[in-house]
Every structure is written in structure tokens, then in C-alpha cells.
Amino acid sequence: MRQRATRISLLALAVTAAMGASAFTPPAHAVQPPQSHETTRAALRDVVEKGGQPGVAAKTLDGRNNWYGAAGHADTATGRERSPGDHFRGASITKTFIATVLLQLEAEGKLSLDDSVETWLPGLVRGNGYDGSRITLRQLLNHTSGIANHTSDPEFVHDAAGPGFPEHRYDTHTPEELVTIALKYPPRPDPEKAPLYSNTNFVIAGMVIEKATGHTYAQEAACRIIRPLKLRGTSFPGTAPQLPDPHPVGYSRFHQDAPDAEIHDATEQNMTWLGASGDIISTTGDLNRFQHALMRGELLPAAQMKEMLAEVPAGDGAGYGLGVEFAELSCGVKVVGKSGRTNGSLSAMVGTQDGKHQLTFNVNGDWLVGSLYVDVIEAEFCGKTPAATNKASLSAERLPAPPSDSLPESFAALPRSGD
Numbered sequence: 001m002r003q004r005a006t007r008i009s010l011l012a013l014a015v016t017a018a019m020g021a022s023a024f025t026p027p028a029h030a031v032q033p034p035q036s037h038e039t040t041r042a043a044l045r046d047v048v049e050k051g052g053q054p055g056v057a058a059k060t061l062d063g064r065n066n067w068y069g070a071a072g073h074a075d076t077a078t079g080r081e082r083s084p085g086d087h088f089r090g091a092s093i094t095k096t097f098i099a100t101v102l103l104q105l106e107a108e109g110k111l112s113l114d115d116s117v118e119t120w121l122p123g124l125v126r127g128n129g130y131d132g133s134r135i136t137l138r139q140l141l142n143h144t145s146g147i148a149n150h151t152s153d154p155e156f157v158h159d160a161a162g163p164g165f166p167e168h169r170y171d172t173h174t175p176e177e178l179v180t181i182a183l184k185y186p187p188r189p190d191p192e193k194a195p196l197y198s199n200t201n202f203v204i205a206g207m208v209i210e211k212a213t214g215h216t217y218a219q220e221a222a223c224r225i226i227r228p229l230k231l232r233g234t235s236f237p238g239t240a241p242q243l244p245d246p247h248p249v250g251y252s253r254f255h256q257d258a259p260d261a262e263i264h265d266a267t268e269q270n271m272t273w274l275g276a277s278g279d280i281i282s283t284t285g286d287l288n289r290f291q292h293a294l295m296r297g298e299l300l301p302a303a304q305m306k307e308m309l310a311e312v313p314a315g316d317g318a319g320y321g322l323g324v325e326f327a328e329l330s331c332g333v334k335v336v337g338k339s340g341r342t343n344g345s346l347s348a349m350v351g352t353q354d355g356k357h358q359l360t361f362n363v364n365g366d367w368l369v370g371s372l373y374v375d376v377i378e379a380e381f382c383g384k385t386p387a388a389t390n391k392a393s394l395s396a397e398r399l400p401a402p403p404s405d406s407l408p409e410s411f412a413a414l415p416r417s418g419d
Contacts, residue, residue, distance in 0.1 A: 036383075040359075041069045043372070043379035047363060048072035051372040052259070054251050057082035058361035059284035060380060061292055061351075068284075074248035074364060087233055087247045087281050088362040089271065090347050091340030094236075094280040095202050097221045099141050099323025100294060101209055103304040104224055111212050113138040113307065113322075117145075120208045124179060129186045137208060139191070140201040141322035142312045146191035149198040150182040151274070160273040161343050162254050165266065172239050173272045178203045195314045199277035202323075206276025217276045229293055233283035241268040243281060248364035250344020255366070266344035266366075278342060287349040287360040291337060295355030309336065309353070331382035339373075341366060350377055357381065 040058065047056045048071045055072030070082040105111050117125050117140070118132035125132035125147065139145040151157055159168040182200040206217040213220055218236035226234050233244070243250075252266035271279035282290075293299055300308065311319035311326055319326045321336070327350075328334045337350030346366055351358035359380045363373075378384050 037067050037069060037380070039379040039383050040376065041071075043376040044069055044071040044361070046375065047368070047372050051367075051369045053363050053365040053368065055082045055248060055365075056361060056363045056376075057084070057086055057248075057284060058359065058376065058380075059084060059288055060360075061288040061358040063356055066285075074246075076249070076251075082248060082364070083246055084285065085233065085246055085283060086362070087244045087283055088347060088364065089243070089250070089269075089340075089342050089345040090280040090282045090287065090349070090362075091274065091278040091342040091345060092199070093282070093287065093338045093340040093347060093349050094274070094276065094278045095323040096294070096338045096349070097225060097280065097290075097323075098202050098205050098209070098217060098276050099308060100299055101217065101220050101224055102137060102141065102205060103300050103308060103322065105209070105212055106307075107301050107304050111137065111208070113141070117204060117208070120211050121204065124176075124204070124207070125183070128183055130183060137205065138307075138322070140205045140208075142310075142320045143195040143197050143201060143314075144191045144312055144320075145198070145201055146187035146189070146196060147198050147200050147204070148182045148185035148187065149196070150178045150200045150203070153181050153184070156181055156273075157255075163256075165252070165254055165269075165343060166264070169266070169269045170241055171273070172270055173275070175203050175207050175275055178273075178275065192312075195312055195320055197314075197320075199274060202277035203275050209276075225290065225299065229286075229289055231282070231286040231290060233281075234286045234290075235281050236279055237271055237281055238279075239270050239272055241270050243267060248362075251365045252344040253365075253367050254343070263365075269343055271342070274342065278340060280340075284360040284362065287347075288351075288358040291349050291351050291358050291360070292355045295336070295351060295353060327377075329378055329382050331378075331384065333381045335377070335381060346373065348373070348377065350381075352381075 037060065044056050044058055047053050053072060054076050055070065055074055057070040060067045068084045072082065074080045074082045074086065106113055114136050116133045117135045117137065121132065125135060135145045158164045179200060188194065188196040209217040209220055218238065221236065249265055250267040251263050253261040253263055297305060308322040308324060311321055313319045324336050324338055326336055334353065335350045336353055337348065339348040344364065344366055346363040346368065347361065349360045359377065361376055
């Protein structure tokens with residue numbers, strides 16, 4: 001795919017003043033979304049057959065039409081197949097929920113995205129070159145704060161997502177602990193010119209929500225988004241390590257690159273190592289419903305939608321909005337959304353800006369080969385087979401794998417855990 005877009009960091013679309021429910025007209029040369037899902041079905045099979053993944057499930061919402069497709073297995077030991085109601089860990093898709101809550105609070109006059117972190121959390125971001133009075137809430141949400149990523153710390157990621165995972169999978173981490181880990185590393189200079197994707201930004205954003213409301217980010221997201229939209233399969237687990245039934249087994253290679261690396265069952269894990277940056281549990285149907293409502297202006301006023309979809313270029317055709325990412329596909333269709341990766345789970349929630357066409361899919365493994373992840377998105381929105389595309393500028397989550405891993409931070413790249 002051409003890298004001219006807003007990346008599926010996902011999606012940097014030009015935003016119209018009335019955003020909310022406004023329609024997006026694709027360029028004249030764009031291929032209209034296909035009515036048949038055969039190319040999507042083929043791309044899902046490739047994820048399993050060529051990518052060596054245990055299983056993948058996808059659901060689309062196109063107008064009033066829903067479609068479900070799957071390949072592989074939820075449990076390779078029993079042969080159980082993936083199901084439409086499967087619960088999975090959405091990882092960094094959490095970030096879109098967190099950004100939505102903060103933008104709602106701004107619309108209600110309870111805070112401003114131009115407030116400093118110091119205003120809400122005095123003394124939290126200070127020292128080693130950091131000054132919380134110079135970092136705004138907006139900069140947290142679009143990754144221009146310059147704050148280092150706690151999941152890039154080699155010792156931390158070894159235990160949370162690497163070889164140390166079996167021993168540490170039930171460890172509980174506080175937000176303050178995660179921020180302290182990040183601040184061991186100096187800030188990125190000129191972050192407005194070169195954004196740094198950092199899970200720590202959203203850990204802090206979750207702390208701001210609690211300070212501004214007196215409730216946890218999970219409680220606020222539940223009362224403002226989950227219950228109103230009747231997202232019955234969506235939750236924030238806190239310290240609880242289990243997934244609700246039904247769910248697939250989450251298979252992990254602990255970010256070991258060798259194709260013959262041992263595969264482990266990582267289904268149970270305490271997600272406080274990501275917290276407000278990536279602990280959501282959801283379903284394909286729920287995430288389609290959420291993204292559809294968000295893009296149609298049902299959750300945010302027009303002014304806040306415009307803020308969410310204001311793109312900060314990140315290079316290589318990528319760009320960040322507030323809790324969302326952008327990409328222009330090879331056929332000219334522009335999409336917006338978020339991807340997520342954690343131990344045993346790889347997901348994407350993506351759609352057109354008008355909210356009419358949505359795709360959410362989940363792989364119950366955390367490794368992929370080549371661009372197969374992006375090929376699923378290209379297949380659904382462009383109707384193109386993988387051979388007809390190059391690479392998309394979709395931005396995926398990045399939970400840094402071992403320090404030697406230098407995967408690009410883009411949707412076109414293999415998503416990284418903890419993003």
C-alpha cells in the first residue's frame with residue numbers, strides 16, 4: 001500500500017468542521033468497499049496458513065449489514081473454532097476509550113486538553129529533564145509529550161511480555177510505578193516534530209480522569225460508553241487475570257523472533273502492566289458498535305471530534321490523532337481506528353470516517369509474518385488480494401519487544417505488544 005496516508009496509526013483524515021456525523025467522500029480513483037467479503041475471507045486464511053497463527057476472527061459492519069468470518073482455531077488442542085462472541089484483550093484499543101472520556105470531560109467544562117499535567121498531577125512528571133507544567137493533556141493523547149515509554153524498559157518488558165512472563169504474569173503494577181519506570185529515561189527532544197508513541201502517556205491520562213472525576217478510568221468509561229452503548233462484552237479487568245467465556249486461548253512466543261520459538265498459553269495475565277494504556281477486554285461486535293457510534297458523533301460534540309481527528313504527522317505516512325491513528329489504503333480509501341497487541345492477542349478496530357463501514361478483527365496469537373495483518377484491512381476496504389497491495393501506513397501498537405527489536409512504528413509494520 002502506498003504510504004501517503006494518515007497511517008493506520010490509523011488514520012489521519014482531513015476533518016470537516018461539522019465532523020460528528022458528516023459524510024466522507026472518497027477520492028474519485030478510490031475503489032468502493034466491496035459487497036462480497038471473499039477477499040477478506042482469503043486474507044484471514046492467510047493469517048493462519050501463511051502467518052502460522054492459531055486463529056483469527058473478524059466482524060464487519062457495512063451500513064446495516066453485519067458479516068463474520070474466521071479461520072483457524074480458538075483452541076488448537078481441542079480443535080474448537082473461533083466464535084462471534086469471543087472475548088479477547090484489545091490492548092491499545094483502550095486508548096480510544098480513554099481519549100473519548102477525556103474529550104467528554106472537556107466538553108462538559110471539567111478540564112481542558114490544554115491544561116498541563118502538573119495542574120492535575122502535581123509533581124508526577126518532574127526531574128531527569130521533565131517538566132509536567134510544560135506538557136499538556138493533548139500532548140499525552142497524540143504522543144507529542146516526549147515522555148518515554150515504560151514498556152521500552154528492557155527489565156520491565158522481560159517480565160511483563162518476555163521470557164519472565166510465566167513467573168510474573170500475575171504481578172500487580174500501580175500507575176505511579178509505571179510512570180517512574182518511564183522517567184528513568186530522558187524525554188524525546190522536539191516531540192511535536194517527532195512524536196514518540198508511549199504507553200505511559202495514557203497511563204497518565206487515566207490518572208487525570210480519576211483526579212478530575214473521583215472515579216477510576218474504568219468506572220468512567222463504563223458509565224459514559226459501555227453501558228449507554230450496551231457493550232455487554234466489554235470490560236476493564238483491573239487485577240483480574242481471567243477472560244470471560246467464551247474466549248480463545250491466547251498463544252504467545254514471548255516476542256522471540258525465531259520461527260521455531262516455543263509457544264506458550266498466555267491467556268491469563270494481570271493487565272496492570274498496561275493499565276489505562278491497554279487493559280480492555282472486548283468483542284468484535286462491541287468494538288464495531290463503539291467505533292460506529294464514535295465516528296457518527298454519538299459520543300462527542302463536533303468540536304471534540306475535530307480535536308480527536310486532528311492529525312500530527314509522525315513520518316512515513318503515519319499520523320496520530322487523540323487516541324486514534326490514520327491511514328490511506330492503496331485504493332485511496334482513508335480509514336481511522338486503533339490497533340492493539342499484548343501477550344497472546346493481536347487486534348485492530350478500523351473504519352471509514354463516516355462510521356458506515358467498520359472492521360474489527362482479533363488474532364489469538366501475538367506474532368505475524370510480513371504484512372498479513374495489514375492485508376486483512378486492505379482486503380476488506382479495497383477488495384484487493386494481498387498480491388495486489390504493497391504496505392499500508394497503518395500504525396500498530398507497539399509494546400516493545402526485546403531491545404533488539406526495531407520494528408517500525410506503523411500499521412504497515414508488525415504491531416508490537418503493549419500498544
